[in-house]
């Protein structure tokens with residue numbers, strides 16, 4: 001079954017899709033509203049998605065459904081006739097946009113075959129300003145609810161009185177893996193800045209000695225591009241996305257890095273760690289980040305534990321065998337988050353909800 005998928009969102013990705021024939025290499029172009037071409041002009045039926053590389057996370061669901069042969073579209077519409085063209089309409093629920101799910105339900109009615117899926121886009125540490133009563137009422141309007149990491153899924157299960165699935169958003173690990181390069185000299189360590197927490201201090205203090213000792217460079221990442229940054233670090237995520245060239249960021253900033261550090265003092269999924277893993281870059285990650293615990297349990301640290309971060313980073317620099325093991329482990333374990341595995345998790349969760 002080919003499922004047609006719509007992410008309820010402003011379309012902030014290119015709609016032109018390039019497919020390449022696995023046999024003759026000829027490209028075929030479609031838009032997001034056209035299914036995967038059945039065969040190449042040469043007659044070969046094995047044809048695969050080449051472009052675009054859509055950033056990991058929420059937007060990458062579009063890729064996951066396109067790859068499975070259905071439509072993958074981003075659109076912000078409440079028109080019933082538009083919504084009903086899809087099997088799935090997916091909404092990312094944030095406390096600032098509670099009305100989307102009930103509004104979409106009103107547009108679709110209660111007996112539509114189009115399934116309304118909602119994921120709660122809020123780390124559990126930030127739930128202090130959500131109203132549990134409103135949250136429950138809003139989510140009851142969806143056919144299926146999920147959360148991207150397990151502690152949020154558990155809390156939601158309690159709120160909703162039923163099992164809420166933990167389904168991390170996909171990362172296109174296969175295509176990202178092709179961008180892998182040798183680390184640059186001098187070695188660069190990428191440090192993930194999180195706007196809610198202003199996470200720069202542990203990176204600075206933990207690498208203070210190592211930067212001098214090994215001529216190490218650190219780079220605070222999350223907003224990057226050739227054009228001047230037009231948004232403040234307090235911006236909304238979609239503004240950052242709009243100002244970041246994902247391919248350029250992955251190729252020029254992330255891929256040549258030697259190691260990555262992400263010590264957000266938060267309870268999160270950790271998409272950035274999965275992306276780094278796909279590039280063969282090990283991450284020293286905070287214990288609240290689920291992907292850090294899953295991919296690199298050996299490198300898990302407390303958020304502000306400068307000494308632990310320093311100890312792990314020193315080991316990665318001085319013990320090349322250990323660094324290689326960590327890099328290989330990441331390349332292997334990140335496959336859990338692939339578009340294909342994510343798609344299968346989503347479809348299974350939908351079937352169980354029925």
Ligand SMILES: [Zn+2]
Pocket residue numbers: 021022023024025026040041042043044
């Ligand atoms: Zn061909």
